[in-house]
Amino acid sequence: MPDTPEKDSLWPTLWRGWRRRCPNCGNGPLLSGYLTVRDHCPVCRQELHHHRADDGPAYLTILIVGHLMAPLLHVVFTTWRPEPLVLFTIFGVGCVALSLYLLPRLKGVIVAFQWARGMHGFAPPS
Numbered sequence: 001m002p003d004t005p006e007k008d009s010l011w012p013t014l015w016r017g018w019r020r021r022c023p024n025c026g027n028g029p030l031l032s033g034y035l036t037v038r039d040h041c042p043v044c045r046q047e048l049h050h051h052r053a054d055d056g057p058a059y060l061t062i063l064i065v066g067h068l069m070a071p072l073l074h075v076v077f078t079t080w081r082p083e084p085l086v087l088f089t090i091f092g093v094g095c096v097a098l099s100l101y102l103l104p105r106l107k108g109v110i111v112a113f114q115w116a117r118g119m120h121g122f123a124p125p126s
Contacts (some may be wrong), residue, residue: 017112
């Protein structure tokens with residue numbers, strides 16, 4: 001992949017994706033809805049329609065939430081022994097909230113990674 005002036009190093013591009021911003025300019029919004037990638041950036045006109053994250057953000061979200069909440073659940077249970085309903089309520093709400101927070105951000109990171117590495121998918125047949 002030849003270096004072009006608009007391509008940055010990987011980490012700033014991933015940070016733009018985490019912020020749900022265009023991986024090219026960092027100003028325009030990357031998503032038009034909660035998880036819908038825009039066809040193009042409204043600021044720099046970078047085409048984004050060909051980037052597909054598919055199930056990657058969901059897998060990463062499950063991985064992160066599970067690895068954070070399971071040890072925390074164990075520590076809380078062994079330290080304070082709360083009532084089961086209280087424990088379920090707190091950790092149920094916590095898992096859902098963390099998942100809803102992480103999902104669009106991880107989708108932005110995956111789309112930004114694809115953009116930075118030039119993985120633009122296949123063009124539809126004409």
